[in-house]
Amino acid sequence: GAVVSQHPSRVICKSGTSVKIECRSLDFQATTMFWYRQFPKQSLMLMATSNEGSKATYEQGVEKDKFLINHASLTLSTLTVTSAHPEDSSFYICSAPGTYEQFFGPGTRLTVL
Amino acid sequence: LAKTTQPISMDSYEGQEVNITCSHNNIATNDYITWYQQFPSQGPRFIIQGYKTKVTNEVASLFIPADRKSSTLSLPRVSLSDTAVYYCLVGQSGTYKYIFGTGTRLKVLA
Numbered sequence: 001g002a003v004v005s006q007h008p009s010r011v012i013c014k015s016g017t018s019v020k021i022e023c024r025s026l027d028f029q030a031t032t033m034f035w036y037r038q039f040p041k042q043s044l045m046l047m048a049t050s051n052e053g054s055k056a057t058y059e060q061g062v063e064k065d066k067f068l069i070n071h072a073s074l075t076l077s078t079l080t081v082t083s084a085h086p087e088d089s090s091f092y093i094c095s096a097p098g099t100y101e102q103f104f105g106p107g108t109r110l111t112v113l
Numbered sequence: 114l115a116k117t118t119q120p121i122s123m124d125s126y127e128g129q130e131v132n133i134t135c136s137h138n139n140i141a142t143n144d145y146i147t148w149y150q151q152f153p154s155q156g157p158r159f160i161i162q163g164y165k166t167k168v169t170n171e172v173a174s175l176f177i178p179a180d181r182k183s184s185t186l187s188l189p190r191v192s193l194s195d196t197a198v199y200y201c202l203v204g205q206s207g208t209y210k211y212i213f214g215t216g217t218r219l220k221v222l223a
Contacts, residue, residue, distance in 0.1 A: 004156075006156075032209065034209070034210070034211075036213075043200070043213045043214060043215055043216055044157070044200075044213040045213070046210070046211070046212060046213070049210065091154065093156045093157075095156070095211075097209035100145060100147075100162055101147050101159050101162055102159075102209055102211060103159070104149075104156035104157045104158070105156050106155060106156050107154065107155060107156045109154065
């Protein structure tokens with residue numbers, strides 16, 4: 001099946017710094033990608049829809065200025081957590097749609113100290 | 114987007130068949146039903162998808178009644194490695210905007 005990768009797999013940063021997470025579709029093109037956040041023992045929460053060549057669409061309650069999304073090519077979307085704080089520590093997962101289902105990346109564990 | 118309801122958790126023993134039911138009363142005509150499996154610190158993995166009646170693949174079966182307001186994922190002869198969270202999702206093939214419910218935390222015991 002289709003493969004979606006994420007980089008890095010885990011990152012630790014200091015409070016106040018920015019962190020960029022990459023999501024790539026390795027063997028297919030994706031004009032749309034999705035970003036989710038998952039806290040321990042909780043379900044995935046959709047944060048935003050990344051659209052190639054246009055602005056991302058954010059879900060209600062998600063700060064677009066804090067979670068910057070760039071979908072510069074048909075195989076790459078990036079999520080930048082700006083001025084990260086400990087409460088941003090979470091598991092971030094991206095996905096890209098196939099014909100009928102979504103293909104999820106392996107996730108990125110962000111820890112903000 | 115249809116909301117789904119699943120049992121929060123289930124326990125089973127190795128070798129047993131496990132059935133996880135999902136309720137999706139507001140499913141739309143164009144919605145498909147898709148089940149995913151998630152292990153800790155990993156992204157969800159596709160298990161099976163269906164629109165109506167029964168679908169079977171090498172790992173699971175999916176039963177969907179005629180009214181499509183619910184579906185049942187059946188895992189035959191589970192093993193310890195099937196311990197995971199299972200999510201039922203509904204969505205249109207052209208939209209892909211999934212809203213995750215609570216999922217079902219399956220624990221397989223020896």
